[in-house]
Amino acid sequence: MIRDVQDILDLYAHHGSAPYGAETVSHLQHALQTATLAEEAGEMPEIVAACFLHDIASLQRLLPDGARSAEATFEQLAELFEPAVLEPIRLHVAAKRYLCLVEPDYRHQLSMPSQMSLDEQGGPMTASEAERFLHEEFAYDAVRLRRYDDQARKPDMQTLSLHHFGRVLDSLATVAMR
């Protein structure tokens, strides 16, 4: 259960060594790398936080007492963060389907599990779906998050610390103590 930023940090500190899917990095490394790439690119703290948190639902799902669905994780996070943090995460699959439409090579650059899940997710967007997607307030943020995510799979990348991103999350949490 995520009630505050400390719960998020504890989750990554205690369980972040779980492998990130079939990749060669752990969940913690992947989160730190995605957020570090965003910060180094000069992104706003909301995007840096979104990058750190974007796979938290899959990490929670690995725990016996974790939320069972991405929706349940989102409900918990919605108590803490504004849409500017959460919406780029919620649009993660949409951004992937969008990029598969506008950059036909994008699909082949995805990891194998991500390529395989694409069809279940609806395949590349149609032109009209893409037009609707681009009207979403956080569509471009979601696309940039996707780009950092795609690069954040390097076993030896130097990153900023969990403590550092904890401070970023703290600065954005709307309810620090409940």
Ligand SMILES: [Fe+2]
């Ligand atoms: Fe990811």
